[in-house]
Amino acid sequence: MTDCRYRAPIRRLVVTGKDSPENIAKFLGRGGREEIERTHREIRIEVLLRPPPGSPMYVVANSLNLDENCPAWTPRAASAAEQAEVRKIRDMQGLIRSHMGSRSMSSITTRDMQAILTANFADTWVDEFPYYQTAINAMDQGVRVD
Numbered sequence: 001m002t003d004c005r006y007r008a009p010i011r012r013l014v015v016t017g018k019d020s021p022e023n024i025a026k027f028l029g030r031g032g033r034e035e036i037e038r039t040h041r042e043i044r045i046e047v048l049l050r051p052p053p054g055s056p057m058y059v060v061a062n063s064l065n066l067d068e069n070c071p072a073w074t075p076r077a078a079s080a081a082e083q084a085e086v087r088k089i090r091d092m093q094g095l096i097r098s099h100m101g102s103r104s105m106s107s108i109t110t111r112d113m114q115a116i117l118t119a120n121f122a123d124t125w126v127d128e129f130p131y132y133q134t135a136i137n138a139m140d141q142g143v144r145v146d
Contacts, residue, residue: 006032006039011066014040014047017074045134047075048086054140092128092135095120105141
């Protein structure tokens with residue numbers, strides 16, 4: 001996860017579909033471009049995934065009040081690259097669900113992670129690990145916020 005100071009304003013811009021480079025520069029200035037761009041990419045994918053209640057992503061956003069008093073979500077349509085990334089994450093979620101079978105997502109372990117990644121990606125599992133992490137964090141694991 002990236003620098004928290006950028007998360008709230010960038011998320012609000014992404015959620016409302018106003019995350020143009022010009023608007024991001026207006027709100028955050030032109031310094032720290034790499035960090036801002038990385039945070040923007042992460043938040044775009046998170047918003048496009050629409051993590052359900054019970055997912056770690058949803059719980060974190062809720063606990064930080066990132067969407068408090070937010071207007072309806074109207075993010076810009078995903079670019080081709082974002083569509084491909086979301087599809088890759090959704091495919092990973094399918095592999096995880098298949099591996100878990102009837103077991104609860106809350107019971108997933110490091111052994112499960114190793115089995116999923118090595119069985120499906122062999123020598124390239126390291127490249128797939130970030131997608132695995134995002135997939136898990138965007139899946140309902142039964143976590144609830146009071």
